[in-house]
Amino acid sequence: MPRYVMVIDVERCIGCMACVITCKKENDVPAEHYRTRVVEEVRGEFPHLRMELRSELCNHCENAPCIDACPTRASYRAKDGTVQIDKIKCIGCKACILACPYDARYSHPKGYADKCTFCEHRIKEGKKPACVETCLGKSRIFGDLDEPNSEVAELLKKYDASVRLEFAGTKPRVFYIKKKFAGGM
Amino acid sequence: MSITRRDFLKIGAVTAGALAASAPAIKSVMALGKKPVSLPQYIPTTCEMCFWRCGVIAKVVDGKVVKLDGNPLHPNSRGKLCARGHGGIGLLYDPDRLKTPLINTGARGEAKFKKASWDEALGYVADKMQKIKEKYGAESIALLTHGTISTYFMHLLQAYGSPNFAMPSFALCRGARGVAFEVTFGEDVGNPERLDLQNSKAIVLIGSHLGENAHNSQCQEFAEAIGKGATLIVVDPRFSTAAGKAKYWLPIKPATDLALLLAWCNVIINEGLYDKDYVARYTTGFNEVVQAVKEYTPDWAEKETDIPASIIVETARVLGKNKPSVLIHPGRHTSWYGDNVQRQRAVAILTALLGAYGRPGGIYLNPKKKFEPVFLSEEDYPDHKPALNKGNYPFAGEEGVTHAIVKATLTEEPYPIKAWFTTGTNIMKAMPNQRDTLKAVQKLDLLVAVDMMPYDGVMLADVVLPECTYLERHDDFFVVKERALGISIRQPVVQPMYDTKPGWWIAKELGKRLGLERYFSWNTFEEFLKHKAEVWGIDYSELAKNGYINFPESEKPYIQPGEDFKFKTPSGKIELYSKELKEHGFDPVPKYTKHEQPPEGWFRLIYGRAPVHTFSRTTNNPSLWELMEENVAWINAKVAKRKGLKNGDYIVLVNQDGVKSNKVRAKVTERIRPDCIYMVHGFGSTSKMLRKAYLRGADDQQLITRYAIDPISGTVGMRVNFVKVTKEV
Numbered sequence: 001m002p003r004y005v006m007v008i009d010v011e012r013c014i015g016c017m018a019c020v021i022t023c024k025k026e027n028d029v030p031a032e033h034y035r036t037r038v039v040e041e042v043r044g045e046f047p048h049l050r051m052e053l054r055s056e057l058c059n060h061c062e063n064a065p066c067i068d069a070c071p072t073r074a075s076y077r078a079k080d081g082t083v084q085i086d087k088i089k090c091i092g093c094k095a096c097i098l099a100c101p102y103d104a105r106y107s108h109p110k111g112y113a114d115k116c117t118f119c120e121h122r123i124k125e126g127k128k129p130a131c132v133e134t135c136l137g138k139s140r141i142f143g144d145l146d147e148p149n150s151e152v153a154e155l156l157k158k159y160d161a162s163v164r165l166e167f168a169g170t171k172p173r174v175f176y177i178k179k180k181f182a183g184g185m
Numbered sequence: 186m187s188i189t190r191r192d193f194l195k196i197g198a199v200t201a202g203a204l205a206a207s208a209p210a211i212k213s214v215m216a217l218g219k220k221p222v223s224l225p226q227y228i229p230t231t232c233e234m235c236f237w238r239c240g241v242i243a244k245v246v247d248g249k250v251v252k253l254d255g256n257p258l259h260p261n262s263r264g265k266l267c268a269r270g271h272g273g274i275g276l277l278y279d280p281d282r283l284k285t286p287l288i289n290t291g292a293r294g295e296a297k298f299k300k301a302s303w304d305e306a307l308g309y310v311a312d313k314m315q316k317i318k319e320k321y322g323a324e325s326i327a328l329l330t331h332g333t334i335s336t337y338f339m340h341l342l343q344a345y346g347s348p349n350f351a352m353p354s355f356a357l358c359r360g361a362r363g364v365a366f367e368v369t370f371g372e373d374v375g376n377p378e379r380l381d382l383q384n385s386k387a388i389v390l391i392g393s394h395l396g397e398n399a400h401n402s403q404c405q406e407f408a409e410a411i412g413k414g415a416t417l418i419v420v421d422p423r424f425s426t427a428a429g430k431a432k433y434w435l436p437i438k439p440a441t442d443l444a445l446l447l448a449w450c451n452v453i454i455n456e457g458l459y460d461k462d463y464v465a466r467y468t469t470g471f472n473e474v475v476q477a478v479k480e481y482t483p484d485w486a487e488k489e490t491d492i493p494a495s496i497i498v499e500t501a502r503v504l505g506k507n508k509p510s511v512l513i514h515p516g517r518h519t520s521w522y523g524d525n526v527q528r529q530r531a532v533a534i535l536t537a538l539l540g541a542y543g544r545p546g547g548i549y550l551n552p553k554k555k556f557e558p559v560f561l562s563e564e565d566y567p568d569h570k571p572a573l574n575k576g577n578y579p580f581a582g583e584e585g586v587t588h589a590i591v592k593a594t595l596t597e598e599p600y601p602i603k604a605w606f607t608t609g610t611n612i613m614k615a616m617p618n619q620r621d622t623l624k625a626v627q628k629l630d631l632l633v634a635v636d637m638m639p640y641d642g643v644m645l646a647d648v649v650l651p652e653c654t655y656l657e658r659h660d661d662f663f664v665v666k667e668r669a670l671g672i673s674i675r676q677p678v679v680q681p682m683y684d685t686k687p688g689w690w691i692a693k694e695l696g697k698r699l700g701l702e703r704y705f706s707w708n709t710f711e712e713f714l715k716h717k718a719e720v721w722g723i724d725y726s727e728l729a730k731n732g733y734i735n736f737p738e739s740e741k742p743y744i745q746p747g748e749d750f751k752f753k754t755p756s757g758k759i760e761l762y763s764k765e766l767k768e769h770g771f772d773p774v775p776k777y778t779k780h781e782q783p784p785e786g787w788f789r790l791i792y793g794r795a796p797v798h799t800f801s802r803t804t805n806n807p808s809l810w811e812l813m814e815e816n817v818a819w820i821n822a823k824v825a826k827r828k829g830l831k832n833g834d835y836i837v838l839v840n841q842d843g844v845k846s847n848k849v850r851a852k853v854t855e856r857i858r859p860d861c862i863y864m865v866h867g868f869g870s871t872s873k874m875l876r877k878a879y880l881r882g883a884d885d886q887q888l889i890t891r892y893a894i895d896p897i898s899g900t901v902g903m904r905v906n907f908v909k910v911t912k913e914v
Binding site: 009011012013014015016017018020021022024025026031032042044045046047049050051052053133134135136137138139179 | 251252253254255264265266267268270271272274395396397399401404405407408409411412414424426427428429430434436796797807808809811812821822823854855856857858859
């Protein structure tokens, strides 16, 4: 079984927002909701500034609080290790939305919880998730961590990776790498 | 998150009961879930969400476009699209699109539109045109145009007898850069620019905010360079996204860029960091440059630019160390001040000193292939009075100068202009000094707008002719000059919605009514394209199927070491010292000119782009509007504190001529110099028919009442306006 992960090379994100909109179109995400976002963090005072752009999405946690919180098993772990939602089983109780420490889920106007699926429909066809496919900076890299020669495995071997809210113990499968420091004058 | 913990408890209590009750219903839903699935079609075409013109593959299901993706074969997209490219669906299905021809029944510009048939609208236009031609001559009909539609309307107007067309892309955008590079290297740097970013070891961005300016392949290569560890130097009064990636951010005092460029030349020459072999072999006028830049020392430049001399020296050394794989980005929108060409000349000279033109990581060479021109018609255009569309600017480009048209309309000199066609151009947002534009509009006997959306400029028109979107039409082939040359096709992926028509059809039908049938001898544009493909020896069906044909043998990106390379200048060399400029009475080597700085309490208005919008063109696009509904005014945090402004407060900007902006939210940030206000261009629409964009954000162009014209090229400096900030009451 594969172990799908996403590696985000934050240096290469240029904030173009192509990921956000391709995701919306690919997955028919309703108005005012998003499955992914780009967060901008600026530190320092003029002119000594640093900025980080961070793509955020469902972490497909190994230790997923959303699955634990779901009363109907609508949120489940798929065979490929990703966290998915069975829309039909979902009763729209929003427990998972509250349980997720990453604010990765939203309530779809049709009544079910919704979030990033790692574009499972595309993975099945051998394609990359839509956001990865279109990422202008190749900042988002997707693959199977159990495949030792995969780009994601290589990157995680080579660089220190961090995850969001590591202390939460959720064991995310979205990893952030920073190859070098960049800063202002 | 919108639900509170208390809500959650309530929901939890309800769901326990709901669970059991809903179980049978789920079964029936599942049983009904077997609908026959329509197979998607994938149709390639060329994007028009900006002017980079990427290859797109449209996914069409049941006659509806559901997804747009990048064509992997096309070098401008490489399988990827930017946010706007993906958001093209929003344009296609925007409920506010122009749907039928419209005729204004009120006074000029009142936008009291009645719906009209094509026959009625085109008849009305043709009739007015004939009257103007009889009274003033056909030359009195001018065309302000942008984008692919220009092809057909320039043809129509010239066939009718007018040479007076102008594209904002010259005087208001890329013109100065084109002139400077032509004078120096014998050719423009191209569109898309021929930048070898992916191989650059050091990159200088002067005002260019790649990332926020989301030109697809350029951004891809920019990120590639960053990923490979290129040293990035960003010169910008604002801490742009690109600055966030930079090793050196130089928050320059606006309007002093030329001082920095000349000081860099000074250091690079004094420290012997230039490419001596390249300079000796390929350039002329080096000694004159040495003399000219002597006075521009780093210490002098520090006082002008606010950048410490030590940093100027350090960054110059970075450039010298990484030569020739250095990219001094030549910019795109370069119409900043009255000395645009000289500033761009300094960019060109610096590029040459570093040996970066025609070298890896610098600017690569044009591909070696040309197609013979295939004209829309073999008929000659009639003779006409001398054109007035270039004003009195010796280096004005073939694209014409928009303000020359405006001025001639206002003054009726050298002869009156009595009609404007505006095609693909929002005259209110593209051109400075809206008061002049509106005054000129009142002097016209006819104003026709051809466009897809009811933009501000369209609302002024007597007759509005609705063009269908790029996803619904054929256009002329795009000859793409990337590293290799290629051909890209635009073809309909769905049929035109409403009563809209392709640009070529509108021009042809109007031509018929003007007795110009012989200039439009093809029935459909596809017929013309097939003919063109045949002349060029291209397989049309292959092009239609793949969207792009590449000619890899045309690629010759670099000058080989020691090659006897001839530049297309009069001397065959890179002209560091320009005899051409000298002959026309201009400085042959750039000299620094000091520009006025804002008085105490005033800010310089600067403007730029957002990655999810293309000027005013996309501000109403539902898919993109959602990501950015309005612009904000960036203001330095310390200044804001002094003024008692908080992030998100509405403010109003007032310029030196007393023009007040629409209310706009303040973005209180450390990311901008205290003497500037920055806005994303294109917002604050005054068109009520753009229901999403109407009065959202502020219009920078409204505040640009003052402009400085570059006497060399006629390009317009638009960063010369000062504003005061007032808090909304």
